[in-house]
Amino acid sequence: MIHLQHIERMFMVGEEEVHALRDVSMRAEAGEYIAIMGPSGSGKSSLLNILGLLDRPDSGSYELDGTLVSGLDEKQQAAIRMHKIGFVFQFFHLVPRLSAFENVALPLILSGVKPDERQTRVTAALASFGLGNRARHRPDQLSGGQRQRVAIARATIMQPSVILADEPTGNLDRSSGIEVAEILEELNRQGMTLIMVTHDPEMGKRSRRQILMVDGRIQ
Amino acid sequence: MRSLNGHLRLKSDFTLFKKMQLRDILTFSLRAATANRGRVLLMLLAMAIGVGSVVVFISLGDSARRYVINQFSSLGTDLLIVLPGRSETTGGPPPLLGETPRDLTLDDAMALYRARTVGRIAPIIAGSAPISVQGLEREMLVLGSTAELFEIRHLALSQGSFLPPGDPSRAESVCVIGLKGKKELFGSQPAIGKWLRIGDRRFRVIGILSSPGVSLGEDLGEIVIIPVAAAQSLFNTSSLFRILVEAKNTAVIEATRQSILETIRLRHEGEDDITVITQDAVLTTFNRIFKALTLSVTGIAAISLVVAGIMIMNVMLVAVSNRRAEIGLLKAVGASRGQILGLFLAESTILSSIGAVIGLILALAGIRLAGILFPQFPLQLAPWSPAIAIAVALISGIAFGVLPAHRAANLEPALALARR
Known part of the structure; x- marks a missing residue:
């Protein structure tokens, strides 16, 4: 369950103040499927960064699964990101020198999971995303769709309660885009809350609820 | 109410959050460090040269020190040398009339036996004189001494045998000659029992020294040793060049020095007109000189380590700006500030350690090579220099890695991930 109240976020771009989020309040129940839509510069990504604890609001409160996470310190927020939130990005953000297997294993490595347990969990995850025979490939040896599937495997390896996806299909051709969307929707059906930023109306229509942002406000 | 409740639930969540395993930190950082070949190779070279030169210079200085100390120690550290004359001045006014120090005499030397701590005594008269055997003539160093010189030196x-023990005032006409001198005068003929002429006196050869080594600058190969009384009349002098005194053991050296000074003062009407040098003091001085030398040369070599450290910093700063997205991603999947700091510090430390190990290998190879090229100088690796090299590498890796690691840890993840 996500509950945002009166979130404000301002940036300084050069001399100019940019009001990225103005008095944003929203709720998302566990297991919801929400698309955040709007023109570029409307604050969609800023909102997603706040939801993912990658950025702190200037004011307002954020409650995640009953915890007031906006009041936590840096280390505690890192722990929340690790255990409760999975990120999927437009540009995949795989570590180029690491194999698909190692990229998926990153969160487990950071949380100190032992190698043999990592081996079984990552192998299972790769297999379930149809990447069983791609474990040793590096990102530059994978297609766009395969890369995004590796990224999704990495985002879900810790069994988070929320998946935040920032234009997950924006850098993919149509068919692999649909494929990725279906994978995300399947995870949503298994109970993970799915919040997706997109400016593609077709993708937006697939969600059960749309949030439209204009000029830093939810319309 | 709800926030308090939430906070409590979070505490239990933290039991899931374990620390990263050390082996994983090392593997991750090693692979990150070696991903960018060219720049890293240059940096490793700089580090290797820095560490290598420090190790070589430390070893060079240390070996020189050992060499000199060994030369001196072969004389025995329980040795005291008594010289006529003062080497230092006291604060008193200069004498109005020119004062010459009294001579040290054979009786002075024999008087020193009264001190309880004195083991052996060898009075020495030295001079050079023409030595001849059947028309062959050589100028050589002639030492007048007693039987005890043999043990002391x-x-x-x-x-053959050395000078016979007995009353030192007896001028027996016997001599012991160095190996090289024997070869020059007698060739391959046997010399024991033969007579040779020193100045206008005849001496019978009773012994030949072995080992033509150089001891304290005196070439023992070209030397003739005769009884001290014979030397007194040969050189027509009663004054000794010096007296070598061997203390009973190294613990009583200072006591021996005091009793020598006192004995001679009593015999010289209350004047302190001798100088007593202890081997110990000479050794300590040499030790100090060589340590200071080693330290300063090492200091110069250490400058190259600072340069290497700056190169590490450069490599790491470039790595941080090249890997902004990766750092952002690590934060997004749950890495804390501390973890990012640790990973980047581990990376710079691994780099400097690899450089140090290469440098150590280079130094070992260099020392081995020098040993082949200059076998007479016993160059060896100073035992503690590898430890110093590794320690310095770790310290510079951490010190010069702190700034880049901080920069990485402080990156805003949202900004770092915004661009590809």
Whole structure:
């Protein structure tokens, strides 16, 4: 369950103040499927960064699964990101020198999971995303769709309660885009809350609820 | 109410959050460090040269020190040398009339036996004189001394015997000659029992020294040793060049020095007109000089380590700006500030350690090579220099890695991930 109240976020771009989020309040129940839509510069990504604890609001409160996470310190927020939130990005953000297997294993490595347990969990995850025979490939040896599937495997390896996806299909051709969307929707059906930023109306229509942002406000 | 409740639930969540395993930190950082070949190779070279030169210079200085100390120690550290004359001045006014120090005499030397701590005594008269055998003539160093010189100077004979013990005032006409001198005068003929002429006196050869080594600058190969009384009349002098005194053991050296000074003062009407040098003092001085030398040369070499450290910093700063997205991603999947800091510090430390190990190998190879090229100088690796090299590498890796690691840890993840 996500509950945002009166979130404000301002940036300084050069001399100019940019009001990225103005008095944003929203709720998302566990297991919801929400698309955040709007023109570029409307604050969609800023909102997603706040939801993912990658950025702190200037004011307002954020409650995640009953915890007031906006009041936590840096280390505690890192722990929340690790255990409760999975990120999927437009540009995949795989570590180029690491194999698909190692990229998926990153969160487990950071949380100190032992190698043999990592081996079984990552192998299972790769297999379930149809990447069983791609474990040793590096990102530059994978297609766009395969890369995004590796990224999704990495985002879900810790069994988070929320998946935040920032234009997950924006850098993919149509068919692999649909494929990725279906994978995300399947995870949503298994109970993970799915919040997706997109400016593609077709993708937006697939969600059960749309949030439209204009000029830093939810319309 | 709800926030308090939430906070409590979070505490239990933290039991899931374990620390990263050390082996994983090392693997991750090693692979990150070696991903960018060219720049890293240059940096490793700089580090290797820095560490290598520090190790080589430390070893060079240390070996020189050992060499000199060994030379001196072969004389025995329980040795005291008594010289006529003062080497230092006291604060008193200069004498109005020119004062010459009293001579040290054979009786002075014999008087020193009264001190309880004195083991052996060898009075020495030295001079050079023409030595001749059947028309062959050589100028050589002639030492007048007693039987005890043999033990005090750790001499060794290849043939015959040394000066006979007994009353030192008896001028027996016997001599012991160095190996090289024997070869020049007698060739391959046997010399024991033969007579040779020193100045206008005849001496019978009773012994030949072995080991033609150089001890304290005196060439023992070209030397003739005769009884001290014979030397007194040969050189027509009663004054000694010096007296070598061996203390009973190294613990009583200072006591021996005091009793020598006192004995001679009593015999010289209350004047302190001798100088007593202890081997110990000489050794300590040499030790100090060589340590200071080693330290300063090492300091110069250490400048190259600072340069290497700056190169590490450069490599790491470039790595941080090249890997902004990766750092952002690590934060997004749950890495804390501390973890990012640790990963980047581990990376710079691994780099500097690899450089240090290469440098150590280079130094070892260099020392081995020098040993082949200059076998007479016993160059060896100073035992503690590898430890110093590794420690310095770790310290510079951490010190110069702190700034880049901080920069990485402080990156805003949202900004770092915004661009590809």
